Amino acid sequence: MDKLKELYKKLELIRIYGHAMGVVGFDFETSVPKKAMENESETMAFLSNEAFKISKSKAFEKLVIELYQEVDSLDYLDQVLVKDLYESYLKNKNITPKMDLKFSKVYNQAYIDWLTAKKENNYKKYVPSLKKVIEVSKKKIELRDNHFDDIYDEMLNDNEKGLLQEDLDKFFDELKEGLITLLNKIKNSKKKIRTDFLRRQAPIYKQETFSKYLLELNGFDFDRGYLSTTEHPFTLPLAKDDARVTTHYYEDMVMSNIYSIIHEGGHAILMQNEPDEDYAHYINDNVSNGKHESVSRFFENIIGRSKAYVHLIYPKFQEVFDEFRDVSEQEFYEAINVVEPSLIRTEADEVTYGLHIVIRYEMEKLLTSGKLQVKDANKKWNELYKEYLGIKPKNDSEGILQDVHWTSGFGYFPSYALGNAYNAMYLKEFKKEYDFDEVVSKGDFKTINNWLKEHVFKEANHLDSKEWIKKITNKDLTAKDFIEYLNEKYKDIYDL
Amino acid sequence: MDKLKELYKKLELIRIYGHAMGVVGFDFETSVPKKAMENESETMAFLSNEAFKISKSKAFEKLVIELYQEVDSLDYLDQVLVKDLYESYLKNKNITPKMDLKFSKVYNQAYIDWLTAKKENNYKKYVPSLKKVIEVSKKKIELRDNHFDDIYDEMLNDNEKGLLQEDLDKFFDELKEGLITLLNKIKNSKKKIRTDFLRRQAPIYKQETFSKYLLELNGFDFDRGYLSTTEHPFTLPLAKDDARVTTHYYEDMVMSNIYSIIHEGGHAILMQNEPDEDYAHYINDNVSNGKHESVSRFFENIIGRSKAYVHLIYPKFQEVFDEFRDVSEQEFYEAINVVEPSLIRTEADEVTYGLHIVIRYEMEKLLTSGKLQVKDANKKWNELYKEYLGIKPKNDSEGILQDVHWTSGFGYFPSYALGNAYNAMYLKEFKKEYDFDEVVSKGDFKTINNWLKEHVFKEANHLDSKEWIKKITNKDLTAKDFIEYLNEKYKDIYDL
Numbered sequence: 001m002d003k004l005k006e007l008y009k010k011l012e013l014i015r016i017y018g019h020a021m022g023v024v025g026f027d028f029e030t031s032v033p034k035k036a037m038e039n040e041s042e043t044m045a046f047l048s049n050e051a052f053k054i055s056k057s058k059a060f061e062k063l064v065i066e067l068y069q070e071v072d073s074l075d076y077l078d079q080v081l082v083k084d085l086y087e088s089y090l091k092n093k094n095i096t097p098k099m100d101l102k103f104s105k106v107y108n109q110a111y112i113d114w115l116t117a118k119k120e121n122n123y124k125k126y127v128p129s130l131k132k133v134i135e136v137s138k139k140k141i142e143l144r145d146n147h148f149d150d151i152y153d154e155m156l157n158d159n160e161k162g163l164l165q166e167d168l169d170k171f172f173d174e175l176k177e178g179l180i181t182l183l184n185k186i187k188n189s190k191k192k193i194r195t196d197f198l199r200r201q202a203p204i205y206k207q208e209t210f211s212k213y214l215l216e217l218n219g220f221d222f223d224r225g226y227l228s229t230t231e232h233p234f235t236l237p238l239a240k241d242d243a244r245v246t247t248h249y250y251e252d253m254v255m256s257n258i259y260s261i262i263h264e265g266g267h268a269i270l271m272q273n274e275p276d277e278d279y280a281h282y283i284n285d286n287v288s289n290g291k292h293e294s295v296s297r298f299f300e301n302i303i304g305r306s307k308a309y310v311h312l313i314y315p316k317f318q319e320v321f322d323e324f325r326d327v328s329e330q331e332f333y334e335a336i337n338v339v340e341p342s343l344i345r346t347e348a349d350e351v352t353y354g355l356h357i358v359i360r361y362e363m364e365k366l367l368t369s370g371k372l373q374v375k376d377a378n379k380k381w382n383e384l385y386k387e388y389l390g391i392k393p394k395n396d397s398e399g400i401l402q403d404v405h406w407t408s409g410f411g412y413f414p415s416y417a418l419g420n421a422y423n424a425m426y427l428k429e430f431k432k433e434y435d436f437d438e439v440v441s442k443g444d445f446k447t448i449n450n451w452l453k454e455h456v457f458k459e460a461n462h463l464d465s466k467e468w469i470k471k472i473t474n475k476d477l478t479a480k481d482f483i484e485y486l487n488e489k490y491k492d493i494y495d496l
Numbered sequence: 497m498d499k500l501k502e503l504y505k506k507l508e509l510i511r512i513y514g515h516a517m518g519v520v521g522f523d524f525e526t527s528v529p530k531k532a533m534e535n536e537s538e539t540m541a542f543l544s545n546e547a548f549k550i551s552k553s554k555a556f557e558k559l560v561i562e563l564y565q566e567v568d569s570l571d572y573l574d575q576v577l578v579k580d581l582y583e584s585y586l587k588n589k590n591i592t593p594k595m596d597l598k599f600s601k602v603y604n605q606a607y608i609d610w611l612t613a614k615k616e617n618n619y620k621k622y623v624p625s626l627k628k629v630i631e632v633s634k635k636k637i638e639l640r641d642n643h644f645d646d647i648y649d650e651m652l653n654d655n656e657k658g659l660l661q662e663d664l665d666k667f668f669d670e671l672k673e674g675l676i677t678l679l680n681k682i683k684n685s686k687k688k689i690r691t692d693f694l695r696r697q698a699p700i701y702k703q704e705t706f707s708k709y710l711l712e713l714n715g716f717d718f719d720r721g722y723l724s725t726t727e728h729p730f731t732l733p734l735a736k737d738d739a740r741v742t743t744h745y746y747e748d749m750v751m752s753n754i755y756s757i758i759h760e761g762g763h764a765i766l767m768q769n770e771p772d773e774d775y776a777h778y779i780n781d782n783v784s785n786g787k788h789e790s791v792s793r794f795f796e797n798i799i800g801r802s803k804a805y806v807h808l809i810y811p812k813f814q815e816v817f818d819e820f821r822d823v824s825e826q827e828f829y830e831a832i833n834v835v836e837p838s839l840i841r842t843e844a845d846e847v848t849y850g851l852h853i854v855i856r857y858e859m860e861k862l863l864t865s866g867k868l869q870v871k872d873a874n875k876k877w878n879e880l881y882k883e884y885l886g887i888k889p890k891n892d893s894e895g896i897l898q899d900v901h902w903t904s905g906f907g908y909f910p911s912y913a914l915g916n917a918y919n920a921m922y923l924k925e926f927k928k929e930y931d932f933d934e935v936v937s938k939g940d941f942k943t944i945n946n947w948l949k950e951h952v953f954k955e956a957n958h959l960d961s962k963e964w965i966k967k968i969t970n971k972d973l974t975a976k977d978f979i980e981y982l983n984e985k986y987k988d989i990y991d992l
Contacts (some may be wrong), residue, residue: 016538016539016542019535019536019539020516020520020539020542020543023519023520023523023536023539024516024519024520026523026527027519027522027523031522031722031724031740032722033718033719033720033736033737033738034719034720035719035720035737035738036720036734036735036736036737036738037735039515039735039736040515040519040735040738042512043512043515043519046512046516047516184767203701204701204702205699205700222529223530223531224529224530224531224532225529226527226528226529228527232932238532239532239535239536240532240535241510241529241531241532241535242528242529242531242532242535242536244527384673470927
C-alpha cells in the first residue's frame, strides 16, 4: 500500500507537468503568434521532458517493477495502471531524458514546418521534417529490447494494442470491397441530389452561435469544457474538468463546420464521461484512438447525419441561418449525405471516407518499410487517389499536406476506419434496447450518453480494443456491420 | 565571466518556467472553464514555485552574492541585472519555497473568489480572500530583514521604486486640487455635449474587426502578438515575440471597447519595442507599472482621445459601424471626452479618472494600517465615492468589486495616476520635435513609436522611475504638466 501511495505522488507530479504541457500545447495550436512558435514549442518540449525525467528516475522505475511483481494482489484499477506503467517502462527503458528531449523537438518542429508547407503549398519544405519524424519514430522502436519484427506492426500496436497488419489487412480488404461495391451502385443511381447550397456563405458569428447550440444539445458541458478555433481541429483533455474542443470557421463551409463540431464534440463527451475512478487511478488517458474515433464518429455520422438528427436541428438551423431559407429539411439531409469522391478526407462522405484511410494505411506501410522515399511520397499519394477515388489533387496542399497527423508519427489513421467499424457494431446493441430514431429526433441525449457511459466508456480505459469491443457486442472486430449500416442508409437516399 | 554564464543558464531555466506559467495564466484568464479553475490555478502555483526554487537554491544565491560584490566590474546591463537580482535575493531571503507556494495559492484563490463575488454581486464572498491577501502581503514584507517602517511604503516601493507615501501624498494633493478646480469649471459650463449614442448597440463581430484595425494602425505587430477576450482586460508579455492583448466585448459598449483596446495595445507596443539587449540580459521585465501605464495611457488618452486621432479613425469607424451613421466627427470627439462623475474607473473620463485613483490610494492606506476592516471596506468605498465624485454605487459590483487588482495585493493603483503625470511630461518633449496633431492625423505611428523607443522605452528597464523621468524630461515628477494638458484640452471642448 505504501508503494502505491508513493507511486501516486509521483504520478500526480507527472500529471501537473502534463497539465501545463497540455495548456501550452492548446495555446500553441490556437493562439500563439507566428514568430513565437519556436520559443513556445521549446517550452513544451521542456515540460514534457521534465515529466519524462520523473518516470525515468531510479525511484520511479523501482516502484513500477516491484508493483508489477505483485500485480495480482492489487485492485482491478491499480492492476490496469501498473500493467500500463510497466509496459511504458519497457518501451522507454533505453531512452534517456536527453534523447526524449531531442525527439520532442523533432515532432514540434515538424508541426511548424507542416503549417508553413501547407500554407505555401510547398511539400519540399516539409520533406526534411517528415524524414526526421520517420527516423525518430523508428529509432524509438529499435531502442526497445523487444519489438515486433516489422516496425509498422509495432507502431500499430502502440496506437491500437493487439491489432497488427495481419488483422488490419484483412479488415481493410473487407471494408474496401464493401465500399467499392456500394460506391459503384451509387454511381449508377439516377437520383439527383441538390448540392448547390453546400458552399453558400454565412457569417462566422452565426456559425459560432450554431456551434454552441449543437455542442450543448449533444450534451457537452460548458462548465467543464471550452470551444476555440485552430488551423486543424482537434479535441484535448487538459484536466478532469477541462475538455477543449476546437474548430476552424470558413464563411463558405457552414455544413463542414457543423459536422466538424459534432465530431469534436463527440470526443469531448467521452472525455467528460469517463469514470471518475479512472481519473483517481491515473488511467484516464488510456482510451485508444480507435475507441475515441468510434465515439466522435458515432456523433458525427451515425447520429449527426441521420434523418432523425437533421429533423431535430433543422428548425434552429433555419432560425440562425436565413441564408439557407430555400433549403428544405429533406434537401439538407440528402446534401450532407451526398456521395462523391473528393480530395479532402475530413470533407468526405461516409462511403468514400474509408478509401481515404486505405490510401493513408498503404502510404504508411510503404514509407515505414522504405519502399517509398519521402521525397516521392506526394507523387505516390496522387497516384493512389487516382486509383481508389478516380481523382487527382491539383496540388500538395489538397494532397499529402492536408493532414497534421504525420508530424507526430504513423499509426493514427487506421483508427478512423476502426472507429466506424466499432460504432456500427455497438449501434446494433443500442438498437436492441432503444428506438434510435425516436430517441434522436426527441433530442434525448441523456439516454444516449448514459447508454454510452454504461456500455462504451465504462471499460474503455481498462481493456485493449479486442477485449473491449467483444465485451460490448459479444463479437470480434468486423467491417460487416458498418457496410450493412451504409447499405441500409444509402438504399433510401439513392433509391438503390 | 564564467559566473555570469552560469547565472544566465539558471535564468534561462527560470524564464522557461515563467513562460509556461505565463501561458497557463493567460489561459486561466481567457479560456479555462469554470469547474477547472481551481485545478489550473494549482498548476500555475506549482510552476511559479519551481522557478522560485531555482532562485532559492544555494548555488543561485551564491552566484548572485558573489557577482554583486564585483558588480562595478560588469557591463552596464549586467550591472542592472545583478543589482536587481540582489534586491530580490534580499526580499526573498527568509521565504522558503513552501511558503511561496502557500502565498501563490492565496492570490490565485482570491482571483477565483473575486470573480464569483463580482458575478453574484456579493462582497461577503470576497472578504475572507481579501483579508488573506492583505495578511500574506504584509507577512511577505515583515519577513524581510530590512523594510520601511510603514508597510504601505514598502508596498509602494515594490511597485514604483523610490516613490513613497511622502512623495505620493504631495503628488496626489497637487493632482486633486487641479482636477477639482477643472471639474468645477466644467460643471458650470453651459456646453451641451451629445451622448445619446454612447451605449448604442453594435454586434461583437464588427467590434472585433475594428479592434484589429486599431491595433494594427497603432503599430501592434500581429506576428508577435495576439488579441483575445477575458473578464477584466489586461496585457501580458509571454515571450520576446509574444505580447498578448485582451479585451471584453459588450454589444452596448462600442466606445468603451475602442479605448480599452487602444490602452492595452499601448502596453503591447511597449513590450514589442523594448531593446533586444534587455531581453538577452534577462532584464526585460523591469519596467515599473507606472512607466507601463504612462505608455498605455499615452495611447489611450493623449493620442486616442485627441481630435487628430478621431479625425484619423472616423472614416473607418463609419465604414464598419453603420449603427453610428448619424454621429459626426465632432460629436464623436466630444462624446469620448465628456466629463461626468461616474462609478467605474475604467469608464471614467480623463478629468475624473484621477479621483478614482485617489479613492483607491486612500483605501489602500486605511486597509494596510488596519484603520479600516476588510468587512467594512465596501461601505467606506461608497462614502469616498460620495465625497469625491458626488455619486454612490448602488451595489458592490459597481463599487469595491469592480477591479481585479487587489487579488494580488496593494500598490498598483497609484501607477495609473503616475502614468498620466509621466506621459503629460514627456508629451511636452515630443512636441519640441514634432507637430503632434500633424503626426497623429497622418497616422504616422512609425515616427511616434520610434520616438517612444528612443526616449521612453530605451532606459525603462534600467533606471528607477525618478531617474527615468528626469532623463527623459530633465524634470522631477510633477502633476502640473498633466493639469496643464487637461486645462488646455477642455477649454476648447467646454468653451471654458
